[in-house]
Amino acid sequence: MKKLCVIFLSAGLVFGFSFVSANSADAAAKKFKNCTELNNSYKGGVARSSSVKNKGGKTKYKPYVSQALYDANSSLDRDKDFIACEK
Structure with missing residues (x-):
């Protein structure tokens, strides 16, 4: 159970940061x-x-x-x- 929580938390952080960086790159290239x-x-x-x-x-x-x-x-x-x- 602990490993599963760590995996989901890690995946959430990775995907969350990738969406934030993609949005800021779009805003920067206006x-x-x-x-x-x-x-x-x-x-x-x-x-x-x-x-x-x-x-x-x-x-x-x-x-x-x-x-x-x-x-x-x-x-x-x-x-x-x-x-x-x-x-």
Whole structure:
């Protein structure tokens, strides 16, 4: 009985985490129409990685780092510095 409970609990945890990570990946990859819409959710824009540097100089806000979100909205990165819609 104890083994059966452990198996069900383990399976529940594994499947629960896999559904949570799949849903958060879908939310992270949202495609925005324009920079105004993206900046409503992410004030500093979206960076592909934490090591990218802004070509335009000093920014007011720090960008949110997400490769999946950047890839979905890479068309909004006009200066091709791997930060979309930076402010």
